[in-house]
């Protein structure tokens with residue numbers, strides 16, 4: 001089992017042009033939920049970079065619960081995202097939904113993101129296993145830890161061992177106050193079972209901006225090696241998921257606290 005610590009006892013450290021992910025490094029991935037315009041993603045990138053992020057996130061292909069909701073700007077969004085990341089000297093991470101888009105997304109991104117809804121899309125995982133580029137694999141909202149590790153194995157089996165595992169909250173019996181339940185316990189468990197970097201997304205777990213910071217700090221205390229965080233300068237008018245977006249100032253405050261918690265453990 002390639003993802004197992006028995007196979008590979010040392011932490012895997014993934015190097016991209018502007019970032020190092022895993023081991024003792026701590027990495028911030030942040031940006032808007034979706035790419036809204038070239039100007040907006042550039043401005044959001046500048047803000048998160050000032051706060052310490054090296055990876056600019058943003059979706060051009062959005063997996064929406066309703067087919068009538070905004071589905072993302074597609075290649076136009078990828079272009080704007082790439083241009084912003086290049087102008088700022090950041091890495092780009094963006095979600096891929098469909099095997100048919102692998103080559104298209106590959107032309108623009110530095111890091112692929114597989115979302116919670118596609119964690120067991122084995123055709124997609126196999127296709128990404130053929131690439132030699134990092135993949136952020138988000139835990140399925142109803143997936144067990146072993147399901148997540150087996151999904152990672154599909155990518156590793158193809159020869160791509162640049163995998164970043166992400167806890168983003170799971171479905172539990174109580175989703176009245178938060179969107180999902182951040183499974184903090186999964187973080188140290190994953191760290192003990194696998195050598196791949198483990199990162200947390202408190203934004204999708206919380207679903208509500210005021211709970212993002214405490215959950216993110218808990219994830220770091222539990223051993224997360226990075227955070228993915230959604231930000232927006234005008235959350236009320238964000239195209240997608242404004243309720244969970246931090247403002248740039250809130251993100252900057254979170255990043256300062258995150259560094260302190262990280263130093264303390």
Ligand code: PEP
Nearest residue numbers: 059115116117138168204
């Ligand atoms: C996202 O990060 O944009 C996203 C859709 O996340 P998730 O797959 O965790 O819902």
